[in-house]
Amino acid sequence: MSTAPPTTTTAPQTWTRPNSEFFISNNPSLLSVKAVNDAFGQEFLYWGKPFPEEVMHQMLHGSMSFGVYKHTQPQTEGEPFSPTAENTEQIGLARMVTDGTTYGYLSDVYVLPEYQGHGLGRWLMNCISEVFSTENMPYLRRIMLLTGDKRMQDWYTKIFGMEVIAHERRPDIGQDLVFMCARPNAKKS
Template sequence: MASSPPTATLTPRTWTRDNSPFFISNDPKLISVKAVNEAFGKDFLYWTKPFPEDVLHQMLHGSMSFGVYKRLQPEQTQTEPETLTTENTEQIGLARMITDGISFGYLSDTYVLPEYQGDGLGRWLIDCVAEVFSLESMPHLRRIMLLTSGQRLEEFYGQTLGVKVVGHEPRPDIGKDLVFMNAKPTAKPTARPALG
């Protein structure tokens, strides 16, 4: 009898910070198609545009989507932890990992709304992605890839995900040249402080 195929531990997780209204989760029940589509319509996301909601729903739920959220009301002192839902949270960021859940991940559609930038939420978001897409969490992981632009982002993704530039893609339609980055994980990504 053949053994069952290997599986990765992909149980949804939520990361929190002490005394902060912000949290990150890859629980698909929290994703707001409406909030993501509104962000896709803003100029700072130069690489995309809004989609029909059913199409975007499939994109977000067919990938592993990490959302950045803000609690709409402070956590109340209680014996049971607050249940997080789309009604008591606001989605303010996203990192979408297109993946088979075992061996491959392509990072796409990563953003934090401009009004929430500057508090380290983007770095925290990618640290959470790196935690899941590591050989410790996904022992059969073979490759991580992404496209980005600008030296600052190249350095950032190199530090957080261990990816390196392997090619360029001229994009006159958006007025930028994109760089293609990838990594074949061989070791744990650069050590970073533990996340909540």
């Protein structure tokens, strides 16, 4: 009799900061198709464009999506906060297209411009790095992404240990992209 192969299942998590109006969660019930579509319609997301709602819903829920949120209702001190789609506003996103065990492709990373400068992007990457650590995903073989921003290349190298492995010319978006990859469980020589 054969047994099922080992898998990694990650229950939804929420990360909070003390005395902060912001939190990060990979709970799919909090995702806002409208908020993400609105962001995809803005110029700062040069790679994206809005999609029909059912397409955006499938894109967000077919991936492990990490939302960055802001509380929209005052919290009572000492009371635990239970985030819902009604008491939060989605202000950022990162999607990991993944099988949940061996592979992750990081895509659609953003924090709305008006909320940048609060360390939310770094925090978002740290949350993803925690979930996609070799401790949580011991069979993780590869994390990959595309970026056109040199500053972000350096940042992804620092956060995930990524290396540039290829270039892609993209005259349609007015810049060239680099393909980056990290192999967390690769033997170091």
